[in-house]
Amino acid sequence: MTAKEFIETLKIIAQEYTGEIPKRELFSLAKEYQQIPVAEAVKLLKDKNENHRLGAVSIFDWKARSKKTSKEEKKEIYRAYIDNHSWIDTWGLVDRAAPYVVGGYLHDEDKKDLYVLAKSKNPMERRSAIVSTYYFIRKNEIEDTFKIAEILVNDTDESVQRAVGSWIREAGKRNEEKLKNFLNKHATEMPRITLRYAIEKFDKETRKYYLDLK
Numbered sequence: 001m002t003a004k005e006f007i008e009t010l011k012i013i014a015q016e017y018t019g020e021i022p023k024r025e026l027f028s029l030a031k032e033y034q035q036i037p038v039a040e041a042v043k044l045l046k047d048k049n050e051n052h053r054l055g056a057v058s059i060f061d062w063k064a065r066s067k068k069t070s071k072e073e074k075k076e077i078y079r080a081y082i083d084n085h086s087w088i089d090t091w092g093l094v095d096r097a098a099p100y101v102v103g104g105y106l107h108d109e110d111k112k113d114l115y116v117l118a119k120s121k122n123p124m125e126r127r128s129a130i131v132s133t134y135y136f137i138r139k140n141e142i143e144d145t146f147k148i149a150e151i152l153v154n155d156t157d158e159s160v161q162r163a164v165g166s167w168i169r170e171a172g173k174r175n176e177e178k179l180k181n182f183l184n185k186h187a188t189e190m191p192r193i194t195l196r197y198a199i200e201k202f203d204k205e206t207r208k209y210y211l212d213l214k
Contacts, residue, residue, distance in 0.1 A: 001036040003043035006055060026051060030058030034066060038076045045080075045087045053087060057097040064100040078105040082113065085125055091159045098128045103135030111144060118148045123157035130163045134170065142171040146182055153186050158193065165197025173201070187213045 010029060014021045036059060045056035060077050063069050069077075081088065081101045088094055106114060117129035130152060133145040149168045155161055172179025179198070187195055187210050199207045 001033055001040065003036070003040045003047075003052075006033050006036065006040075006044060007047075007049075007052060010051065010055065021051060023054075026055055027058050030055050031062050033059055034062035038063075038073070038080050042080050042084060045084055050090075053093060054096065057081075057088060057093050057101075060101045061097045064097070064104050074105050077101055082117075085122065085128070088128070089124055091124070091127060091163070094124055094127050095131055098131040099134040102128060103132035106132065107135055107139065114144065114148060115151070118151045123155075123160050126152060126155060126157070126160045127163045130160070130167050133167060137167070137171050137174060140174055142174050142178065145171040146178060149182065150186075153190050153194070155191075155194075161191045161194045162197055164190075165194040165200075169198050169200055172198070183210055 006029070010021070010026070013025050013029065017025075033055075038060075041056045041059045044052045044059070047053060047056075060081060063077050064074055078101055081097060088097075102114075114129050114132060117125045117132075120126055120129075130145070130148050133142075133148060136142065136144055145167055149164050152160055152164050155164065168179055168182060183195070183198060190198075192211075195210060199210050202210075
């Protein structure tokens, strides 16, 4: 399996559709190509074609999720994601792979890299930092989500603002008190869009309380 073969197969599939190829078809093809060498997936990631790059991060994601993937290869996938992050330049690319590729790998590792990403000048790297913690949330571990949200609470990039609000909301489903404590501390200063995403699941009265703090 090679990057070239992936591209050629994608072209054949695309001929069946007028206009944009459906994402489900792209994700399905990526799943079929999950045994492709990481180096070949990186070639796709460095392609100017957005579908090829989405295919690359989807391959990373399928590899990271597979129980057949060794710890060594998961580390290789993780490094490929981090080292080539300049190509992962949209929120869709980040969200497709960060939870399992980054979060899944770092779950049992030193998480300092997450905090490096959170302090990056690149907004998509900052988004990766918070989105990656979704894996931890699924494991009922929410400390890192709130710690990284603390770093990003005043972020100026809208895609990061939305992610912070969404992910602390998800963490809050596991521990509502912790979410409310975070909001009690930061609601007056955080961007309104972050706050709106964070309080989305609260009852009407509670939502009004926090919005009125602004």
